[in-house]
Amino acid sequence: MTHDRTAWWQSAVVYQVYPRSFADSDGDGVGDLRGITARLGHLQRLGVDVVWLSPVYASPQADNGYDISDYRAIDPSFGTLDDFDALVADLHARGMKLVMDLVVNHTSDEHPWFVESRSSRDAPKRDWYWWRPPREGFEAGQPGAEPTNWGSFFSGPAWHLDEATGEYYLHLFDRKQPDLNWENPEVREAVYDMMRWWLDRGVDGFRMDVVNFISKDPALPDGATTGVGGVGDGFPHFATGPRVHEYLQEMHREVFGGREGDFLTVGEMPGVTWQDAVLFTDPARREVDMVFQFEHVSLDHGPGGKFDPRPLDLRLLKASLGRWQTALGEVGWNSLYWNNHDQPRVVSRFGDDDRWWRESATALATVLHLHRGTPYVYQGEELGMTNAPFASVEDMRDVESVNHHREAVAAGADPEVVLRGLRAMGRDNARTPVQWDGTPNAGFTSGEPWLAVNPNHTWLNAAAQYDDPRSVFNHYRRLIALRHEHPVVAVGDFRMLHPDDPALYCYERTLGERRLLVVANLGGEPRTAGLEPGWDAGHVVLANSDEPRVADGHAELGPWEALVLLR
Incomplete structure (x- = not known):
């Protein structure tokens, strides 16, 4: 490599x-x-x-x-x-x-490795996964009998009882995703x-x-x-x-x-x-x-x-x-x-x-x-x-969101508040189909x-x-081209500017004599960004606005305006 x-x-x-x-x-x-x-x-x-x-x-x-x-x-x-x-x-x-x-x-519980592992306590691949008996003093299947108190990322305990062998296997995620034992x-x-x-x-x-x-x-x-x-x-x-x-x-x-x-x-x-x-x-x-x-x-x-x-x-x-x-x-x-x-x-x-x-x-x-x-x-x-714009949890497919909704509502949470959180942060937001065109189904x-x-x-x-x-799309094309064209983007030093400003995100990249400046207003109100002397509109190599305003040691930025300057 x-x-x-x-x-x-x-x-x-x-x-x-x-x-x-x-x-x-x-x-x-x-x-x-x-x-x-x-x-x-x-x-x-x-x-x-x-x-x-x-x-x-x-x-x-x-x-x-x-x-x-x-x-x-x-x-x-x-x-x-x-x-x-x-x-x-x-x-x-x-x-x-x-x-x-x-x-x-982890693998699926339907992977041949796990199928063999769970076939008996003496199976050759038993130790390929994390198997443990019930907690001391508990019978298998009793509440609290899980070998540890760890929770799964997808709700519930991180242990699942295998009825046939009377032991539990570890799954940090879904119960159909048993964890491999890398100690082996x-x-x-x-x-x-x-x-x-x-x-x-x-x-x-x-x-x-x-x-x-x-x-x-x-x-x-x-x-x-x-x-x-x-x-x-x-x-x-x-x-x-x-x-x-x-x-x-x-x-x-x-x-x-x-x-x-x-x-x-x-x-x-x-x-x-x-x-x-x-x-x-x-x-x-x-x-x-x-x-x-x-x-x-x-x-x-x-x-x-x-x-x-x-x-x-x-x-x-x-x-x-x-x-x-x-x-x-x-x-x-x-x-x-x-x-x-x-x-x-x-x-x-x-x-x-x-x-x-x-x-x-x-x-x-x-x-x-x-x-x-x-x-x-x-x-x-x-x-x-x-x-x-998911209308309800029935429109969602992600196991994490569906499980969270069920458990939160069962625990007494307001269903509308739960749904609001899922609409904002649920993984299905990233998984709706790519929008290729304006025809039905995009x-x-x-x-x-x-x-x-x-x-x-x-x-x-x-x-x-x-x-x-x-x-x-074309703004992304130009950003990607900048990385390809200018080594300062790939390997230049980094210096954050205006670190305490609640709306401006500005930084400088430096490689030898080459300097690249990013000036962005990540807010809905106009802002002025102070710059070091020497930067002007002639240095702008990329902007998401039509007429960048850079002069006299500052940049006038409209809502959500971003500029890239190079010299």
Whole structure:
């Protein structure tokens, strides 16, 4: 893998495809691999370098493909291995790379490994997963008999009783997603062998789902209770666990060692600190190239968690992103994102998707993309796609949202308040079909879509934006081109400006004599930004307004106006 200070991925932009919602080629209402291949011209036009493909492996779809039953097969809903090979070949022919989603903290309970593991207490693969007897003094199935008090991310306990063997298995997510036991070297070698198999097939790297959860404290101690139903917080005992660095170094050595090619590895790591990230992404340690962290997308979570949102304080956002820029400035590397398949649409979340839709979508894009790090564009983000107007929970499909609604309402919460939180923060917002045109079902499918298309597709769609120079799509094109053209964007130093201003987001990038300045007003009222002498309108290389006003040491900014200056 490339690990010098000018690695290829430092000037690259990654585009995430969520296959179920991208493009449907056969009219069954579910996106598929042939649909993706048919739309590659869109990605080439946009100018991205890498496609990250969310899981397309065989799966019962309990968690939309993040529950894998066969790592070496394509789920029939998405197509075949031949379709996959054709997609890889077409991407490579267009000069783009493909990164697979790697989900190896857990499998599906229908994976042959788990089927054998649960077949008896003496099964050869019993120790491939985390099995434990009931808590001492309890009978299996009794309330409180779970081996630990950990809660699942998808509600309820993190342990499920297997009636046949009388023991519980660990599942940090859905009960159909049992956690693999990475303490067992046979598990690790099986995973590495599978990864090598995909690389041999032409894949260019992996985005690794919750990969900092693979090392648990083997003692599996109880977590501190939260006061809600006696559920304990197991997070300190499985996040960035005692052997995770050892495992990732071993993975790098066993999977990529001696292999020719330019690969990309990114670890999704909930709860990771910048101190951890420096270690994970230090090129000399050979673990991963970059991490996904969640600090900045937790800042609008209220006292009740993500479904209790509060308005974003921009000063906190600048402090968070600025801290990561500084911390990974000398060693390591950042991933830059607003959106993915688990986050609501940024223009609805941090922007103004009504009066200032175009301006806020492009301003937020400008601010993100010109930081130091590798930007990630989530499908539809480049069009300014918005959250969906879900009328009720019956219109939602995501297991996390459905479970939360059921449990919260059963506990006495106001159903309308619960629904309001789900509308704002639910994962289905990211999963409505891509809006290709203004025809029925937005050009996504000729059938009935698995999740309803956002009604605003009649005007908010790709076809309407391609030839409009002021469109969100073309603004993203220009941002991506800036990263490709100017090394200062990829590897320049970073300095935050106006850190305490509640509406301005301004920073400077420097590489030798080259200086790039980002000046943005992330608010609905006009603002004036003070600048160092020497900057003027002649230095503007990108703007989301028609007539940038820069002179005499300041910039006059309209609502949600963003400027990029270079000298």
